Amino acid sequence: MLNINRVDKSFGNLQALTNVSLKIEKGEFFGLLGPNGAGKTTLMNIIIGYFAADTGTVSVDSEMMTYENLTMRKKIGYVPQDISLYLELTAQQNLKIFGQLYDLEGASLNKKIDEVLDLVQLKERSGDRVKEFSGGMKRRLNLAASLLHDPQMLLCDEPTVGVDPQSRNAIFDMLNQLNRSGKTIVYTTHYMEEAERLCSRLAIIDHGRIIASGTLIELINLLNQKETLKIQKNAHTQNKIQALGKLGHLSETDFYYELLPNDSYLLHSKIFAEIETAGIPNQFVEISRASLEDVFLNITGRSLRD
Amino acid sequence: MKAIYNLIIKDLIRFLNDKPAVLLTFVVPMALIVIFGNIFGGSGPRGKVGIILVNESSTPVSRIIETKLDTAQSLRIIKKYLPDDGKDSLKFTEDIAKEYVRTGKISAAVVMPKDFFADTSGSLKFKFYYDPKNEIESSIIQGQMQQAIMSGVPRLMPVLMTRRAVNFIGSDSTTMFIKNISSLLEKYFDLSADSLMRSFTQVDTAALMDSSLQPDSSGGTQMLSSLIRFESEQLVGAQVANPGLTRTVGGWAMMFLLFSLTGAATSLFEEKQEGTLKRLLCMPLNRSHILWSKYIYTMLLGMVQLFVLFVFSWVLFKVDVFSNLFNLLIVIFASSAAAVSFGMLITSLAKTINQANGISTLVILVMSAIGGSWFPVTLLPEWMQTISRGTLTYWSVEAFLQVLWRQSNFAGIANHVAILLSIAFLINFYSLIRFKNGKVF
Numbered sequence: 248m249l250n251i252n253r254v255d256k257s258f259g260n261l262q263a264l265t266n267v268s269l270k271i272e273k274g275e276f277f278g279l280l281g282p283n284g285a286g287k288t289t290l291m292n293i294i295i296g297y298f299a300a301d302t303g304t305v306s307v308d309s310e311m312m313t314y315e316n317l318t319m320r321k322k323i324g325y326v327p328q329d330i331s332l333y334l335e336l337t338a339q340q341n342l343k344i345f346g347q348l349y350d351l352e353g354a355s356l357n358k359k360i361d362e363v364l365d366l367v368q369l370k371e372r373s374g375d376r377v378k379e380f381s382g383g384m385k386r387r388l389n390l391a392a393s394l395l396h397d398p399q400m401l402l403c404d405e406p407t408v409g410v411d412p413q414s415r416n417a418i419f420d421m422l423n424q425l426n427r428s429g430k431t432i433v434y435t436t437h438y439m440e441e442a443e444r445l446c447s448r449l450a451i452i453d454h455g456r457i458i459a460s461g462t463l464i465e466l467i468n469l470l471n472q473k474e475t476l477k478i479q480k481n482a483h484t485q486n487k488i489q490a491l492g493k494l495g496h497l498s499e500t501d502f503y504y505e506l507l508p509n510d511s512y513l514l515h516s517k518i519f520a521e522i523e524t525a526g527i528p529n530q531f532v533e534i535s536r537a538s539l540e541d542v543f544l545n546i547t548g549r550s551l552r553d
Numbered sequence: 554m555k556a557i558y559n560l561i562i563k564d565l566i567r568f569l570n571d572k573p574a575v576l577l578t579f580v581v582p583m584a585l586i587v588i589f590g591n592i593f594g595g596s597g598p599r600g601k602v603g604i605i606l607v608n609e610s611s612t613p614v615s616r617i618i619e620t621k622l623d624t625a626q627s628l629r630i631i632k633k634y635l636p637d638d639g640k641d642s643l644k645f646t647e648d649i650a651k652e653y654v655r656t657g658k659i660s661a662a663v664v665m666p667k668d669f670f671a672d673t674s675g676s677l678k679f680k681f682y683y684d685p686k687n688e689i690e691s692s693i694i695q696g697q698m699q700q701a702i703m704s705g706v707p708r709l710m711p712v713l714m715t716r717r718a719v720n721f722i723g724s725d726s727t728t729m730f731i732k733n734i735s736s737l738l739e740k741y742f743d744l745s746a747d748s749l750m751r752s753f754t755q756v757d758t759a760a761l762m763d764s765s766l767q768p769d770s771s772g773g774t775q776m777l778s779s780l781i782r783f784e785s786e787q788l789v790g791a792q793v794a795n796p797g798l799t800r801t802v803g804g805w806a807m808m809f810l811l812f813s814l815t816g817a818a819t820s821l822f823e824e825k826q827e828g829t830l831k832r833l834l835c836m837p838l839n840r841s842h843i844l845w846s847k848y849i850y851t852m853l854l855g856m857v858q859l860f861v862l863f864v865f866s867w868v869l870f871k872v873d874v875f876s877n878l879f880n881l882l883i884v885i886f887a888s889s890a891a892a893v894s895f896g897m898l899i900t901s902l903a904k905t906i907n908q909a910n911g912i913s914t915l916v917i918l919v920m921s922a923i924g925g926s927w928f929p930v931t932l933l934p935e936w937m938q939t940i941s942r943g944t945l946t947y948w949s950v951e952a953f954l955q956v957l958w959r960q961s962n963f964a965g966i967a968n969h970v971a972i973l974l975s976i977a978f979l980i981n982f983y984s985l986i987r988f989k990n991g992k993v994f
Contacts, residue, residue, distance in 0.1 A: 295835045317837040325835040329828030348836045392832070 271478025573911025803953025
């Protein structure tokens, strides 16, 4: 459905994208995972025709997506990272304006507005001004505005930024529902949990390059070590943790340390022996399955959160 | 104390990093001081107010007054015009001078008619035709006229009084009276009787040219005035119900129009900031759709704003906006088109909304000051008047004056409207090129 072929883009001296190629099939829920500034939004902007690539092509259903090709844009729905709504207007007024710009009118427009409001669970608030909505409600309406013209493909550019967990789950459910109804979804995020939960296939982007792509299993299989150790961060572990640095790549989050052991520590017994030697009690250690975070760490040597 | 110091430094750093704020704080007042200083401070040569002079009299006195007017500091005396065939310039006649005043080409005309100062005249006769389209300009013209004429009239006083006396007591009695007076003055004040006789009966042209005599500001002025017959005729605006507001409403309206329409045009920046511009650009719309819709909407907004403002001034202050409504609507259309183009230009030149606001405030205030929104352009120095004619404010203010004050027909505003629309076209053309390479999209 969407074919991105050898796309390059630079802004002055900054090379934003280098030789990016991706193929996304119809009906897929495709994730584009990368840290902030990796080039996700730039790639989205090129796909939607907001600006042109320096070199390379983007095609949808074998038809070139160009700056001038306006009819192609009807195939795509775009959910921007920002709340792209007229805040001083009501939800209904916003949807009517955007619907009319997609050549919808009269009864069919009203029907479509009802449908999307129903989907994002905002029907009761349709007459309220958007500026009175909570962050999560605005996000949902932002999504609804992109669905009015019933696009074949939905491009979501970090649609859950700044959203509370409840609204985030609601948005995930809506997107899954849309995907089940046959829509192709391209979803960018820097949260690996979101990518793992939602996407059937993924590409990891860093410094404007696609560094890995495949299903979640395929990406995890890129690692020799499929498991990681999580060690709680507390007074018992803090001054002893450095001793584990020689076992592999040690990273740190707010609440725990994460150890991705290197190849010489594939056996649990060897690792736990070292942990015991370091004086870290077992109760603070747990083994978990490797994640996309670990894949990213393994390939780039950096954490997604860096 | 240190906390206060640190907070002050914080505000200073923020201010210095906000270039539009710096621009508004320093450059705008400086620009306005330059303009006001040139008008009221007397720094540099002030521009002259044009006035037509028709001298139909062949007397030496009229020639001397003509010379005095020629050298008047604030007046630019115009005696010839270029006829429609455009070949050779001709001397103004009274009728053509009146037509020039009536159509707004000039604010005033002075005529010294054939009977300006005949052999038997008891007073000097002037005809003064004027269009008080601006009170300050009218005051300058009348003040300068008075100065030029009054400074010569005292020298003519004995002759004029003698001629009046002849009318009352007859020639013989007057001659006898002057002889007796002259003899007495010779006897007791050691003056020459012949010289005194001459001053009562002949015009001393050399003395008339003497500029050392200043107009009398004492009670004598009243007597001098009785020796000058000034036939004034207001050719324009005599029937206007509210002359003051009718003259100025166009200028103020244009300034506010520029502010509001520039704000509306720069809302493209707001849409970009809010993200809605990006959403629009992902729809089956191209950039020219967005630009033209913004242009047309802003222009309609400007037209409605102007019309409401004029209707409001009619309701409250009886400014007559309906007797020449068609032409008023044409000027409103052309002014709005030019004002929106200006807003589009600022939007295409600026990189941020703050920058756009800073630049537009500076340019609008300067254009309003030198374009005639605040005071007549004729008060400005010559070089500023030249710049003024390059501003859209000037042409708009003049067009509103033509329609509201002078009740001109379309021919009277065609030139102004054509210039305003040309400005709009050229600026739009340039802005569209800028938009293609600019930062807004």
